Amino acid sequence: MSSGSDSSQRENYAAAGSRPEELPPVTPPSAGYIVQLFLIPALIVMAVVAVWALFGKLADSESDWQQLVAELGSSNEHRRWRAALGLAQLLRNEEITPPEDREPLAKHPLVIDSLTELLSQSLKTQTPSEEDLSHQEYLARTLGALNADEKTMPVLAEAAQEMHNIEVRKSALMSIAVIAGRRFDAITGYSAKDDKVAAGGETKSVPLEKPTISDAAVQQQLKLCAQDKEPVVRHLAAFAIGNVGGPDSADLLKVMLLDGDRFARANAAVGLARNGSTDGVPVLFELLNESLLPFDASAMKGKTANEIQLAENNFLVEQPSLVRTCLRAVSDLWPRLSEPEKAELKTVVEKISADFFAPQVRIQADELLRKIAGP
Numbered sequence: 001m002s003s004g005s006d007s008s009q010r011e012n013y014a015a016a017g018s019r020p021e022e023l024p025p026v027t028p029p030s031a032g033y034i035v036q037l038f039l040i041p042a043l044i045v046m047a048v049v050a051v052w053a054l055f056g057k058l059a060d061s062e063s064d065w066q067q068l069v070a071e072l073g074s075s076n077e078h079r080r081w082r083a084a085l086g087l088a089q090l091l092r093n094e095e096i097t098p099p100e101d102r103e104p105l106a107k108h109p110l111v112i113d114s115l116t117e118l119l120s121q122s123l124k125t126q127t128p129s130e131e132d133l134s135h136q137e138y139l140a141r142t143l144g145a146l147n148a149d150e151k152t153m154p155v156l157a158e159a160a161q162e163m164h165n166i167e168v169r170k171s172a173l174m175s176i177a178v179i180a181g182r183r184f185d186a187i188t189g190y191s192a193k194d195d196k197v198a199a200g201g202e203t204k205s206v207p208l209e210k211p212t213i214s215d216a217a218v219q220q221q222l223k224l225c226a227q228d229k230e231p232v233v234r235h236l237a238a239f240a241i242g243n244v245g246g247p248d249s250a251d252l253l254k255v256m257l258l259d260g261d262r263f264a265r266a267n268a269a270v271g272l273a274r275n276g277s278t279d280g281v282p283v284l285f286e287l288l289n290e291s292l293l294p295f296d297a298s299a300m301k302g303k304t305a306n307e308i309q310l311a312e313n314n315f316l317v318e319q320p321s322l323v324r325t326c327l328r329a330v331s332d333l334w335p336r337l338s339e340p341e342k343a344e345l346k347t348v349v350e351k352i353s354a355d356f357f358a359p360q361v362r363i364q365a366d367e368l369l370r371k372i373a374g375p
Contacts, residue, residue, distance in 0.1 A: 065090055065105055072114045081135055084118065087111060088138065106147045115142060116151045123158055128165070129215040144175030152179070153215035160221045166230060173225060173236040176218060180243035183212035183303045184274075207276040211246035219244070226252055231261035238264050242271020248276055257283050262290075266322055272331035278336050281345075284326050290349045291323045292355060320358040327352075327364050333371055346372060 060133045068090075071083035079361070085103070094104050119139040126131055141158045143152045152175075158164075159172035188206045213219065222244065225237035238256050241249045249271070256268035257280055266287055269280025297314045300308050330345055346369070353365035 002015045013278050069110050069114050086143040106145055111147045112151050113154050121156050132262040135164045137171045140168055142169035154217050157217035157221045173240050177240035177243050180212045184243050190206055208245035211244045213244045235263035235267050238267035242274050245275050270325050270329045273333045281341055287326050320361050323361050327368055331368050
């Protein structure tokens with residue numbers, strides 16, 4: 001009986017783990033355990049630091065614009081392309097944070113000469129490859145960041161010509177519009193990027209006495225692009241012409257109010273509004289009214305389901321942008337409008353505020369209604 005009781009007690013002690021002499025023996029950690037506990041994490045931390053230092057060094061090397069400019073003249077096409085990409089990135093960075101210790105790259109003769117010459121030479125290629133066209137498109141966009149009209153404008157006028165690839169032409173027109181827009185904003189204080197409604201019914205729309213771009217080749221090319229067979233070229237041309245301003249631009253935009261492409265008509269009307277002209281008001285009213293209509297798939301007879309879906313997706317993306325631009329134009333022109341024009345536009349803006357499918361557009365319409373209601 002005593003033996004059974006002792007056995008039971010030993011089992012209870014074992015289950016409870018309460019007898020020190022029966023605990024596992026304490027042994028010093030092995031070398032492998034120490035390696036796992038300390039050395040491996042230390043190596044991981046060192047690797048992270050090394051990677052961080054490497055990327056820091058790469059960032060420094062990428063910011064060495066003189067090296068990038070030198071590589072633009074390399075006989076290796078891939079090195080030239082990487083250098084052009086690097087310079088384009090630096091130019092974009094400097095637009096956000098201008099350098100304080102040196103002249104901006106956008107004004108540096110070496111950068112300007114290198115990029116314009118590279119695009120000029122590439123445009124002379126008789127049978128450009130897909131890679132050549134990608135380079136031309138990218139370079140044409142990059143020239144928009146440069147501040148040297150006498151060098152950039154002739155090349156951009158060349159790139160916008162009908163003989164060149166459509167994507168290259170579009171990039172050239174966008175750069176012309178960007179450069180002209182900077183000049184326009186500096187002269188008038190207008191900001192095309194600002195779609196907020198100004199308080200107090202004030203307008204920044206001012207007709208310019210002379211154009212922001214004086215280069216004759218660019219002006220001639222914009223006139224040709226305004227009549228181009230490609231709708232996208234025409235509506236980009238209208239956008240650029242609105243930024244160029246001046247009496248000749250206003251006359252050209254008035255003609256473009258009759259364009260068959262709605263985006264070309266919209267940019268013509270908005271360009272006129274930006275320049276203080278109310279001639280585009282009927283088109284603005286028409287476009288704002290049309291914006292309340294849903295996408296009409298029945299008008300795409302003969303198209304595949306994928307083509308119809310793509311068209312609807314484009315509609316959902318493009319329509320809000322178009323309406324916001326038109327609302328901004330109405331806001332800018334409001335003090336110049338007649339009472340009948342104000343009444344018509346207010347009615348359609350109220351409908352957009354209540355029914356438009358995109359919330360950001362409804363918010364902008366609400367802001368416009370508060371502005372026109374007055375203090």
